[in-house]
Amino acid sequence: MNHLDNETFIAEFQKDLRDNLTRFPEIETVNHMEGLPRNLLNKILAPNPLSIFIPTEYGGRGDKPSDCLSLLEATAYESIAVGLMMGISGSLFLEPVGKYGQDEARRRIFKSFLDTVSLGGLMITEPDFGTDALGMQTSFNESDNCFSLKGSKHWGGLTGLADFWLVTARKEKKNKSLSRDINLFIVEKARPGQKIEVEEYYHKLGLFLIPYGLNKIDVCVPTTSRLIPQTSGVKLMMDLLHRSRLRLSGIGLGFIKRMLDEAIKHCRQRSVSGINLLGYDQVQHRISQLQAWYTINSAMCYYTSRVSGVSENLTSFGLQANSTKAVVTDMMQDAAQSLLQLTGAKGYRRDQIAGRAVALDLLLSARVLLAEEMAELGLVNKVVPGDDVMAESKALALQLAENVSPASMATIKRQVLAESTMTAEGALESSNALMYESLRGADLTEGVMSFLEKRQANFAPLGSGTTFNWMHEERD
Numbered sequence: 325m326n327h328l329d330n331e332t333f334i335a336e337f338q339k340d341l342r343d344n345l346t347r348f349p350e351i352e353t354v355n356h357m358e359g360l361p362r363n364l365l366n367k368i369l370a371p372n373p374l375s376i377f378i379p380t381e382y383g384g385r386g387d388k389p390s391d392c393l394s395l396l397e398a399t400a401y402e403s404i405a406v407g408l409m410m411g412i413s414g415s416l417f418l419e420p421v422g423k424y425g426q427d428e429a430r431r432r433i434f435k436s437f438l439d440t441v442s443l444g445g446l447m448i449t450e451p452d453f454g455t456d457a458l459g460m461q462t463s464f465n466e467s468d469n470c471f472s473l474k475g476s477k478h479w480g481g482l483t484g485l486a487d488f489w490l491v492t493a494r495k496e497k498k499n500k501s502l503s504r505d506i507n508l509f510i511v512e513k514a515r516p517g518q519k520i521e522v523e524e525y526y527h528k529l530g531l532f533l534i535p536y537g538l539n540k541i542d543v544c545v546p547t548t549s550r551l552i553p554q555t556s557g558v559k560l561m562m563d564l565l566h567r568s569r570l571r572l573s574g575i576g577l578g579f580i581k582r583m584l585d586e587a588i589k590h591c592r593q594r595s596v597s598g599i600n601l602l603g604y605d606q607v608q609h610r611i612s613q614l615q616a617w618y619t620i621n622s623a624m625c626y627y628t629s630r631v632s633g634v635s636e637n638l639t640s641f642g643l644q645a646n647s648t649k650a651v652v653t654d655m656m657q658d659a660a661q662s663l664l665q666l667t668g669a670k671g672y673r674r675d676q677i678a679g680r681a682v683a684l685d686l687l688l689s690a691r692v693l694l695a696e697e698m699a700e701l702g703l704v705n706k707v708v709p710g711d712d713v714m715a716e717s718k719a720l721a722l723q724l725a726e727n728v729s730p731a732s733m734a735t736i737k738r739q740v741l742a743e744s745t746m747t748a749e750g751a752l753e754s755s756n757a758l759m760y761e762s763l764r765g766a767d768l769t770e771g772v773m774s775f776l777e778k779r780q781a782n783f784a785p786l787g788s789g790t791t792f793n794w795m796h797e798e799r800d
């Protein structure tokens with residue numbers, strides 16, 4: 325542990341993170357299905373930012389709420405996804421272990437986080453139990469000084485990547501039914517019998533460096549790995565969830581500050597019709613709105629810094645925590661949309677910070693989206709009244725079947741899906757190669773002839789007309 329004060333330590337970490345994101349842009353641009361490669365993760369976590377969440381008596385930097393918020397703010401200013409990674413490991417894992425863990429487990433885990441690059445996460449959600457989490461079916465039995473846990477969990481942030489997990493489960497009673505209360509257990513990947521198998525990694529929207537997926541739980545953990553609730557497990561879970569939701573204000577503050585700084589920088593530089601963007605009323609309105617959100621979020625951080633210390637019991641803070649999460653998420657989403665608007669077409673580039681942020685709201689809030697809003701965000705192409713769905717779908721299918729080469733459709737779909745994991749140069753090279761292949765195929769001739777002869781095109785079925793190299797390779 326170096327001897328910098330926490331403020332300087334966080335500032336240095338932020339500078340380091342910025343350098344890493346500049347030198348290794350793939351950290352943010354590539355879709356890391358199974359999580360960031362270890363070498364990149366090591367670069368980000370080398371200064372040991374998570375020590376901020378560890379109490380001083382265990383060698384950490386004190387777990388003071390204002391420091392935790394400052395770290396989240398500094399990190400989210402540079403990268404919303406790295407900010408979330410800190411939030412998950414800090415508030416969903418380290419702080420609950422610090423508050424409810426047994427001393428033996430606490431010592432070992434904090435030491436591991438301080439000595440090596442480590443991450444932690446929380447598994448509550450199950451495929452059949454999301455909002456109604458208390459109905460979870462993951463169960464545990466106690467035998468021979470250990471707890472054996474069995475079940476299925478999904479959507480735990482840092483799936484497959486985290487070295488430590490808090491896993492929630494209900495006790496199996498003698499008659500095989502499950503008790504009402506839940507318990508939380510620390511599961512340590514590196515220890516025998518504690519590896520959680522990832523059955524599937526999920527494709528996710530945005531925040532590409534955080535892996536999510538479906539996990540099979542079949543592990544045995546020592547009795548010292550159980551968290552000890554002050555009253556009940558449900559209250560323990562509410563306390564930790566509320567603390568983590570309040571702390572989202574730190575992530576919001578960093579992110580909104582970045583949106584504001586980017587907006588001012590862009591508008592200062594950009595002139596449209598001979599007038600600097602800052603001269604337009606509408607632009608001034610947007611910038612003042614970003615400033616207002618920044619101020620509101622600062623007030624939320626101030627409040628959170630006062631109430632969210634681990635010694636506080638946040639079980640009954642549902643209203644404060646959930647409204648903070650909802651309002652901060654909305655402000656972040658609106659701030660990103662505003663920057664997107666101000667930067668014109670530039671905002672639609674995925675390597676531009678505003679473009680990346682559109683998925684943010686959906687990822688953070690898991691809220692209900694109405695069809696119209698999905699269309700507005702570009703998540704669906706068209707919204708039609710329920711009664712017209714079949715007719716509209718058939719008309720579109722017919723139009724594609726009659727007018728487009730089946731081989732081209734298959735190739736375009738494949739190319740678009742593959743592009744999200746390619747660099748810009750790679751995608752350009754691959755699409756040029758496919759275009760040249762298509763120019764040599766029979767479907768091109770049929771397309772041109774049908775146009776000249778003013779008739780319906782009659783493309784051969786998939787595999788019989790134009791073929792592309794990838795079709796032969798996949799068949800082999």
Ligand SMILES: Cc1cc2nc3c(=O)[nH]c(=O)nc-3n(C[C@H](O)[C@H](O)[C@H](O)COP(=O)(O)OP(=O)(O)OC[C@H]3O[C@@H](n4cnc5c(N)ncnc54)[C@H](O)[C@@H]3O)c2cc1C
Pocket residue numbers: 412445446447448449451453454455456478479480481686687688690691692
């Ligand atoms: C990006 C992301 C990260 C996540 N991270 C974690 C994590 O780290 N650990 C973890 O354990 N889980 C995590 N989750 C899972 C998350 O907690 C669940 O997605 C959430 O609890 C909702 O559960 P569900 O997806 O099963 O939705 P469902 O429970 O199926 O709900 C579907 C919709 O119905 C709505 N709904 C439900 N009940 C009602 C009602 N009574 N009235 C009106 N509407 C209702 C919900 O609001 C929701 O919009 C994450 C999810 C996402 C998307």
